[in-house]
Amino acid sequence: MPRRTARSRPRLSAVALVAACVAALTPAGAHASTAPGPEGDQLQRRAQELVDAPGGPPGLIAVLRDEDRTRVVRAGVADLATGRPPETDDHMRIASTAKAFSAAVALTLVDRHALGLDDTLGRRLPQLPDAWHKVTLRQLLQHTSGLPDYTSSPAFVREVTADPHHHFDSRRLLDYVAGDPLAFRPGSRYHYSNSDNIAVALMAESATGTPYEELLRTLVDRPLGLRSTSLPQGYRLPEPYLHGYDVAPPAPPQDVSEELGASGVWASGGIVSTPADLTRFVRGYAGGALYGAGVVGEQRRWIDGASQPAGPGRNAAGLGIFRYTTRCGAVLGHTGNFPGYTQLIAATPDGRRSLTFSITTQTNETLKPDLLRQLRSVQEDFVCALLNRR
Known part of the structure; x- marks a missing residue:
């Protein structure tokens, strides 16, 4: 795997590092085309507005898929050094949308008793x-x-800040908060915690005697035809990849694609995938292709709760999935953010229409609240286009 050229150390603050931890199936790239016509022009304008916004991402790629076609909207570039456009087979960090993968593993095991x-x-x-x-x-x-979030542990923050490439024992991440009390009585309220999906993966391993990585391959990747999805332990990204940037004007964007290792986020946010694979995944996952109707019904018992960052429209939480109710209708999926990347994956409840929306800078309520508001507005327009409604 090619190594990076020498460069200055990125401007990653401790806050940004912690926020990193807080992401019939037709191949999306096979017959993809740029969205045509007036609707496509409007989506292209909205995408370009986001890229041109203060602190906006250097690159954006969205894939809209229905039963008949795949539409791809691109803005900006995949790599500022070369100027090449984003592609559906570019690898990228999928951030907390990886939580949907750990839920897919667990719910498949529930379906199999x-x-x-x-x-x-x-x-x-x-x-x-x-x-x-x-x-x-x-x-x-x-x-x-109510599990305390290990990514907020002072000891964890110190280790990541001192060495962003530090190799953690992924199965011992909960040790950082083992001495902390529960934040509240279990089941009494909603609070998004990265510790939850670490525990989910560990429960899956305990129930099967099989490493989580192998469970991902056998229960999720192979059934859904995911060819370019992996859960690495290191910080390298496979080529080609969508470069992620720290964008803090007036300084020039800083490439942070490989600044953090994946071992410190593991089942909570460490997966690397592509827009094409994420399209395949969310169509199967949101559509309930991996398990029976009984498990799907349990997964879709909604409560008040937003993903991190919040997705478009009004958010509600299910089991490893969120419902995003927009002015044009509802889609099911997940979001995520990681230094250099912000993700949305969503599909209709039958899995027939899907949207993956990837930008190349980290955007959340803490770091970039104005850009997040604009992002959610643009995402809602894309959901409306997906559902063929204004």
Whole structure:
């Protein structure tokens, strides 16, 4: 894998580093074309406005897929050094949309009766603190567990800040908060926590005796035909990749694509994929292709709760999935953000229409609230185009 050329150290603050942790199936690239006609022109304008906004991403690629066609909207570039455009087979960090993958693994195991939604941490992971033992898989998947977020641990922040390439033992990440009490009584309220999906992956491993990475390959990647999706431990990205940037005007954008290793986020945000693969994934995942109707029904028991960052429209939380109710209708999916990347994956509940929307700078309420508001507005317009409504 080609190594990066020498460059100055990026401007990654501790806040940005912590926020990093806080992402019939037709191949999306096979017959893709730039969205034509007046609607396509409007989407292109909206995409370009986002790229041109203060602190906006150097690049954007959106893939809209229905039963008949794939539309691709691009703005900006995949790599400022070369000026090449974003492509559907570019690798990228998918951030907290990786939480949908860990939920897909767990819910498939529930469907096969290897796990139960009411299984507890005490049963599956008795080595965890006694105070956590009554937390259930259902609560982990819906972010109502009360588990303290390990990415907010001062010790974790110090290690990442001192060495962004530090290799963590991914299966010991919860040790950083093992001495902390639960934030609230399990099931009593919603609070998004990166610790939840680490625990989900560990429960899946405990139930099957199989490494999480292999569960991903056998239960998700192969059934959905994902060819370019992986869960690395290091910080390198496979070529070609969509370069991610820290954009903080008036300084020039700084390439941060390979500034953080994946071992510190693992099942909560470490997956690398492509727009084409994410299109395949979200169509199968949101459409319920991996498990039966009973599990799908449990997954879609909605409560108030937003993904991080919030998706378009009004957000509601299910089990490893969110409902985004826009002015044009509802789609199901997940969002995520990581230094250099912000992601949205969404599809209609039947999986027949899908949208993946990727930009190459980190955008969330803490770092770039104005850009996030604009991003959600643009995403809503894309959802309306996907649903063929104004």
